[in-house]
Amino acid sequence: MPVSKPAAPARAVIRSTAEFARYVGLARTTVSRVLNGKPGLKPKTIAKVQRAIEETGFTPNAYALHLKGKRTATIGICIENLLTPPALLKLAGLQQKLRERNYASLIEVVEPGGSRRTVRHFLSMRVDAIAFIGHFVEEEIAQRIHELRTHETPHLIIDQVGVPGANAVALDRADGMRQLFAYLLAQRHRSFGLIGFTSMARSVRDRLAGITSALAAENLTLPEATRSLDHLHARENDFEFGRAVARSFIETSSLPTALVALNDEIAIGALQACREAKLEVPRDVSVAGFNNQDVCLMTTPQLTSLDQQVPNTVDAAINLLLPQIGRPLRARPLVQTISPLLVIRESTGPAPTLNGRPRRPA
Amino acid sequence: MPVSKPAAPARAVIRSTAEFARYVGLARTTVSRVLNGKPGLKPKTIAKVQRAIEETGFTPNAYALHLKGKRTATIGICIENLLTPPALLKLAGLQQKLRERNYASLIEVVEPGGSRRTVRHFLSMRVDAIAFIGHFVEEEIAQRIHELRTHETPHLIIDQVGVPGANAVALDRADGMRQLFAYLLAQRHRSFGLIGFTSMARSVRDRLAGITSALAAENLTLPEATRSLDHLHARENDFEFGRAVARSFIETSSLPTALVALNDEIAIGALQACREAKLEVPRDVSVAGFNNQDVCLMTTPQLTSLDQQVPNTVDAAINLLLPQIGRPLRARPLVQTISPLLVIRESTGPAPTLNGRPRRPA
DNA sequence: CTGAAAGCGCTTACAG
């Protein structure tokens, strides 16, 4: 069954206004006007075009639109490859808020050393702004920020502080630790086991600074009030690490009255070690985590933790990032800080007294 | 200090090959050749251009490139707004694999009723293919798939089965339940409490089918071997729901020997209810979850669960999606099924015997 | 409402 003529408009996929105009039987110009809601068109023409869109599913080529000057309305989001639950929550929240404001998100997971390629891709896509989520190699991200400045492309770093010249919104980890320690000190705790705080990362140093300041209010110092046994165990799996370090603390002759963990997984490991040693939490020892993940409600006892206030972070990110678009670059970086919320649950309580309830099971 | 001449190339942001060529002092054509690695260029010219790229950070406009026929190398990913941990893992895994293959990801979170707008946006961005992650309203997604077919744009649905004409990769939930029940039956369990299986969703029906088939192998039927008390409690928070329903089972005169939960959160709630009732798991009752989330390792006892095998799912997705690109659309949909992996941990064991160890604490 | 034309930023023959 030979067919001579090219297929009628029936099934061919339409990929340009030219083809589409031919299909509807109108001039390209007219079609373009309808597509862009310009005034001065017959209702009948509009209806005809609309029907044709339904029939063909035609969408104008965004690439041509942008060449003609339309904003891309796209934000590049660069997220580090360590995808922790809080980081994913921020990513999801940011994406959703951007979408509500009619911005598309171009998302790339970046490994150390890979940010240059990603940023160049984002720039070639003429994104309106770029957000970074996570903790990056400081030198590397500082270089990216510098490039973006000379490019006059707005940026925002979420979670990492201390990058010179960078706009940032970050959790005030020092304040979080200050809150937690002020509370524990008020509960008469004086000896603290820190689990997982051994690192030169800025975020850990900030936390130690917060602890120091809370201790200072009681005339205590970090060396006299806190101890670490991190060096005794490798940190591969946070839960197992917390369990192992806590076990080491328990085997010690002088168990601190409170174990403070870098994150919830480590804290849950510590809870487990306590249970295995038949120590009752918080009667015998208090345990606190960080991040306030959903699991904190599922442990026995429920875990005291610091909430990252992700919705606040996302809101701040939107408010810092979007107003930069289309305006001259600010000379001074914008930095906003989010205070964590201390969520006190069952795993922390008054410090055990030596002559009161027993520290160790009989 | 009036300035008469326009600023020298010094600080102006360069946004086109024309400006850039002027900056380097070469013809646009030559610059384009260097940018695209064409042969027949003096090393000196290449070096000059490369240096200028370093200096200016110039990136060619991707929109113009594509207009000239370059592939967008972009995949649209549509994810439902119920961002469960496994769904996020799939999103992150897919994004990472695509990136390794030099595809960019355009990601949008979609609410019920919102898929049309998202797909139209993706199409206007001339994506090479579209992936859907999650469970969508069947009628709505069926409509999208139909549109994509007429558009000759490849698609893949991850996690949802039963959409007519759709390419899909999905977890074989029936097989998962079959595995779990075969194991529990071998452990002499004969009475099962199902928690959270009350739903007309296809994924739940599939699971019940799997249970039915495992029971049939022992000449048992769903009505005689399983019970549900879902109707007694509202399901707002899965953990609390699991706890409440399990408590109701415990208060019953005939506690099943195994509680099987729809997901890990519900199972952890059930574990909690058991602990509160001083029932020992698995001595007095076995408990199993679904998804094998990280928390399964953090509970006491550690939770038996079914692993979604996310890496397998992601690999299958890549292998189903990418080969479709640039080829004529296949007439028959591609459907691939991933078998969950039963991970047996401490929360399940032999069924208690009535005349052996006590079912309830004395 | 139509049609011809210019131009967005690129690449790619083509003729020097």
Add this chain to the structure above:
DNA sequence: CTGAAAGCGCTTACAG
């Protein structure tokens, strides 16, 4: 290596 030109898919005055 250069330069002029065409064309990708659009929008937007401009003249009918």
